[in-house]
Amino acid sequence: MSSAPDNFDPLLKLLSDKRKNTPPPVFFNRLSDRVIARIHKDQQAPPRPWYEKCTEDLDAKFIWAMVISAVSCCLLISGVWLAHRYFEKNTHEPAQRSPFIGQSGVTPEQIHSSISESNNASSSSLKPVVSSDPKLNDFHELKQKTGLSNIVIGPTEKN
Amino acid sequence: MQEKPEQDAPVDELELVRRARDGDLKSYDELVKRYQERIYSTIYHMTMNHEDSSDLTQESFIKAFQAIHNFKGDSSFFTWVYRISVNKTINFLKQKRKRNHYSLDDIDYNAEHDPDLVSLISHKTPRRDLNLSELQEKLNAAMQKLSEDHRLVIVLHDIQGLPHEEISRIMDWNVGTVRSRLYYARQQMQALLADYIT
Numbered sequence: 001m002s003s004a005p006d007n008f009d010p011l012l013k014l015l016s017d018k019r020k021n022t023p024p025p026v027f028f029n030r031l032s033d034r035v036i037a038r039i040h041k042d043q044q045a046p047p048r049p050w051y052e053k054c055t056e057d058l059d060a061k062f063i064w065a066m067v068i069s070a071v072s073c074c075l076l077i078s079g080v081w082l083a084h085r086y087f088e089k090n091t092h093e094p095a096q097r098s099p100f101i102g103q104s105g106v107t108p109e110q111i112h113s114s115i116s117e118s119n120n121a122s123s124s125s126l127k128p129v130v131s132s133d134p135k136l137n138d139f140h141e142l143k144q145k146t147g148l149s150n151i152v153i154g155p156t157e158k159n
Numbered sequence: 160m161q162e163k164p165e166q167d168a169p170v171d172e173l174e175l176v177r178r179a180r181d182g183d184l185k186s187y188d189e190l191v192k193r194y195q196e197r198i199y200s201t202i203y204h205m206t207m208n209h210e211d212s213s214d215l216t217q218e219s220f221i222k223a224f225q226a227i228h229n230f231k232g233d234s235s236f237f238t239w240v241y242r243i244s245v246n247k248t249i250n251f252l253k254q255k256r257k258r259n260h261y262s263l264d265d266i267d268y269n270a271e272h273d274p275d276l277v278s279l280i281s282h283k284t285p286r287r288d289l290n291l292s293e294l295q296e297k298l299n300a301a302m303q304k305l306s307e308d309h310r311l312v313i314v315l316h317d318i319q320g321l322p323h324e325e326i327s328r329i330m331d332w333n334v335g336t337v338r339s340r341l342y343y344a345r346q347q348m349q350a351l352l353a354d355y356i357t
Contacts, residue, residue, distance in 0.1 A: 011345060011348055014298050015298070016320075018204065018318050019318050021200075021295070022196060022199075022200055028192070031199065031217065032191045035195075035221060039224050
């Protein structure tokens, strides 16, 4: 590689002559003025929206554009997957507690067993769910079994 | 900060950068004036078009001003601006090539580089009859045939006279890469101009 540099002499002479091939100084005075004028104009212009700057940057940097779009796709897919899992879990699991159960301290098992027992008794239409006779009332039995005696059904009589 | 800088005394480059970063356009104007000629010249030898060179030089300095807060001072401001302008020019040339736009100049250029036409001209025109301006035209045409990297290294080293180390900093290449690319670029130029230079 180092044996040939002398052969390049005529070429180097021609190339070094090109250095003199420049516009007159007046051109450069105008050039710097134009640069400063454009900067001044940009400073006075209203700021561009952030998304315009982003798209401009991404246009220039193709790899970054690819990386950002890949990350966005991954986030979107994982978001959809998580949402799907969340809804699936909620539809399969029954409600664990209710405010009413929480206040009385009664477990869901007690409620279910008492309801199933009372269902046997109230399967006939002859024994209505709500009756003026406390013994025929399903809620009376339920109240007795669960200990929720403070529940009042129907209008209360204070007088 | 109270005292005003003297007009005649050259102000340190970093001081000018610091003031420009604070929004002092006069200081930035001084920086532009210092380097515009060399940057314009480099871009011109890459594009071979005065209008494009003027636009690209302006855009390079505007971009440098907008990004001056990112200038950390690891290299000189000159190297940093040079890097911006070189990247801008390479992007411009790539876009221009993609557009595949043929202007009248390009058609002339293609006709001029038709192998049959070139051989005819070489045959009819003895080497000694070429004057300097014609030779410069041939040189420009040969430069346009080089790849952007090879053309750039020729412009920066052989025309602008920058040392290998400076080019390696500007282009972010190894010094060895700069040397080898320069060698191959010269070899190609030599081959392209074999009929005109001895």
